[in-house]
Amino acid sequence: MSTIDDLRNELAKRAEDVPSGHHIQRLSGIRRKRAAHRRRLTGAVAAASALAVAAVVALVPGNAPETDPAPPAAQKPGKAAAELPGAPIPVVEESGVELYETPGLATLNGYAVGEAGQQQVEFSFVAGSSVLSYTSFCTGGPRPNVSLDEALWISITVNGQLLPRGTCSSTAGSPQAPTMSLGRSSYEQQAEAWASVGVRTGERVEAVARLTDADGRASSDPDVAIGAAFWSKSNDQHHVTPSTVVDDLVEFAGVNYNHVTTVSTSVSEGGSLPVWLDQGSETPMLVHWGYVGSGGVFTLQRTGGRATESLQDNTQRGGGASKHLLRSTDSFPLRVIAEHLNSGEVTLWAALYEPVQ
Amino acid sequence: MAEPIRLNRGSGAVNEGIDFEHFVAARSQRLLRTAYLLTRDHALAEDLLQTALSKAWRVWERIGAEPEPYVRRIIVTTYSSWWRRRWTGERPTEHLPEPSAAQVNTADRADLWDAVGRLPRRMRAVVVLRFYEDLSERETAELLGIAPGTVKSQTSKALAHLRIDPAVVGDADRRGELA
Numbered sequence: 024m025s026t027i028d029d030l031r032n033e034l035a036k037r038a039e040d041v042p043s044g045h046h047i048q049r050l051s052g053i054r055r056k057r058a059a060h061r062r063r064l065t066g067a068v069a070a071a072s073a074l075a076v077a078a079v080v081a082l083v084p085g086n087a088p089e090t091d092p093a094p095p096a097a098q099k100p101g102k103a104a105a106e107l108p109g110a111p112i113p114v115v116e117e118s119g120v121e122l123y124e125t126p127g128l129a130t131l132n133g134y135a136v137g138e139a140g141q142q143q144v145e146f147s148f149v150a151g152s153s154v155l156s157y158t159s160f161c162t163g164g165p166r167p168n169v170s171l172d173e174a175l176w177i178s179i180t181v182n183g184q185l186l187p188r189g190t191c192s193s194t195a196g197s198p199q200a201p202t203m204s205l206g207r208s209s210y211e212q213q214a215e216a217w218a219s220v221g222v223r224t225g226e227r228v229e230a231v232a233r234l235t236d237a238d239g240r241a242s243s244d245p246d247v248a249i250g251a252a253f254w255s256k257s258n259d260q261h262h263v264t265p266s267t268v269v270d271d272l273v274e275f276a277g278v279n280y281n282h283v284t285t286v287s288t289s290v291s292e293g294g295s296l297p298v299w300l301d302q303g304s305e306t307p308m309l310v311h312w313g314y315v316g317s318g319g320v321f322t323l324q325r326t327g328g329r330a331t332e333s334l335q336d337n338t339q340r341g342g343g344a345s346k347h348l349l350r351s352t353d354s355f356p357l358r359v360i361a362e363h364l365n366s367g368e369v370t371l372w373a374a375l376y377e378p379v380q
Numbered sequence: 381m382a383e384p385i386r387l388n389r390g391s392g393a394v395n396e397g398i399d400f401e402h403f404v405a406a407r408s409q410r411l412l413r414t415a416y417l418l419t420r421d422h423a424l425a426e427d428l429l430q431t432a433l434s435k436a437w438r439v440w441e442r443i444g445a446e447p448e449p450y451v452r453r454i455i456v457t458t459y460s461s462w463w464r465r466r467w468t469g470e471r472p473t474e475h476l477p478e479p480s481a482a483q484v485n486t487a488d489r490a491d492l493w494d495a496v497g498r499l500p501r502r503m504r505a506v507v508v509l510r511f512y513e514d515l516s517e518r519e520t521a522e523l524l525g526i527a528p529g530t531v532k533s534q535t536s537k538a539l540a541h542l543r544i545d546p547a548v549v550g551d552a553d554r555r556g557e558l559a
Binding site for chain 1: 404412413416422431437438493496
């Protein structure tokens with residue numbers, strides 16, 4: 024080393040070698056660390072409380088154990104974790120509500136959970152992409168099984184613009200995933216729709232969630248807490264028909280699935296689309312399937328077997344889709360059948376996904 | 381009707397000067413480079429940075445209008461504590477293997493970099509702060525929580541270590557230079 028300048032140059036050059044990470048992924052990692060920190064704190068508090076209770080019990084006369092305590096029962100993995108076909112999607116927890124951090128192509132951007140009785144929550148976040156998806160939810164016992172007229176609703180605005188609303192449905196203990204978006208299926212169309220309400224990549228979004236009645240009037244319930252969450256979505260899609268796109272990574276029941284292959288065909292009444300699963304293994308596969316062009320009855324079923332899932336559509340022209348998890352894919356054929364078509368031909372399509380491990 | 385409450389949970393922590401997300405978007409790449417020079421490992425650097433930022437997030441509203449020095453300090457202190465706790469994979473090598481003739485030219489840059497990697501962690505932190513971050517002795521001392529005189533002596537020792545490091549000496553000899 025001849026000079027300190029050599030050292031400065033060396034450090035500068037090495038620093039330039041660092042690949043640039045995306046700050047959205049970095050924020051997601053930070054949230055995970057915060058959630059893990061909270062879990063550790065909760066665990067430590069619970070453990071400390073248990074120790075304190077045990078110490079008090081032991082100190083009370085007559086409560087001293089007469090025999091050695093039995094060893095604790097061996098812990099088993101949670102039922103849900105044991106049954107998941109792939110790696111569980113990480114979640115963050117806020118006021119008892121869990122939210123998926125990276126479901127499919129989405130990355131959690133911002134969220135808020137109010138307090139019971141609070142009629143409105145406001146929060147802001149930076150849009151990680153030009154397309155967002157969102158959901159709203161209630162905790163604290165919204166009335167079940169009520170008609171839509173009697174139900175409570177959550178209206179959401181971003182930057183003062185009203186979005187399609189959702190009912191005040193309970194979180195029911197399962198993590199929240201995005202359920203709503205704007206625009207049609209293609210990313211470009213969705214980006215246009217979000218731009219119309221002022222959402223642009225890297226810019227702050229002001230969100231407000233309000234509890235309302237069916238007519239949109241402000242409402243409140245002392246037992247109900249409302250919340251909302253927004254995710255940004257990346258543009259990794261491809262067409263399965265000229266007018267239909269599917270995501271390359273999709274969430275289903277807490278697991279992400281990677282796209283493997285897609286098949287499609289045009290059929291008339293009674294026609295079908297063969298979907299061969301020849302993975303030759305017990306790996307579960309997700310089938311994302313649908314139709315475009317005509318209403319009718321569409322059924323996913325094993326060839327020669329009973330129906331697995333059906334979609335009915337009474338419209339003259341339309342489209343629909345569904346996802347179905349096949350626990351075993353040991354080389355059996357499936358098909359999508361088109362029946363009772365309302366008009367002409369229909370395009371059937373199916374995309375296969377395998378779980379991310 | 382209850383008054384609306386503004387929540388800044390999740391990703392919306394703010395302080396008077398800059399909000400957390402914008403800070404991460406604007407400054408985290410620069411901080412990642414500092415973390416990399418300390419850890420010498422891309423994955424560990426990202427982990428160190430995210431850990432430091434998550435710590436900063438908890439007190440974001442109290443940090444003030446210029447959070448970067450505070451976050452940098454968390455990076456350095458976390459780096460030191462992690463090193464003691466769990467980073468056992470990186471160990472100094474006492475005897476370096478002789479480079480082959482073919483390796484000599486391509487190894488020029490690696491020699492000094494390797495020598496920096498063999499510095500004790502506190503010295504390495506001082507070197508990075510002084511010669512990459514361009515902090516003064518006083519600023520480095522404040523960031524590390526040590527006396528300016530200690531920074532001065534650590535800097536001198538670090539440079540001395542580097543000058544006598546066999547890899548650097550070998551490199552200088554090969555180039556016909558003397559430290």
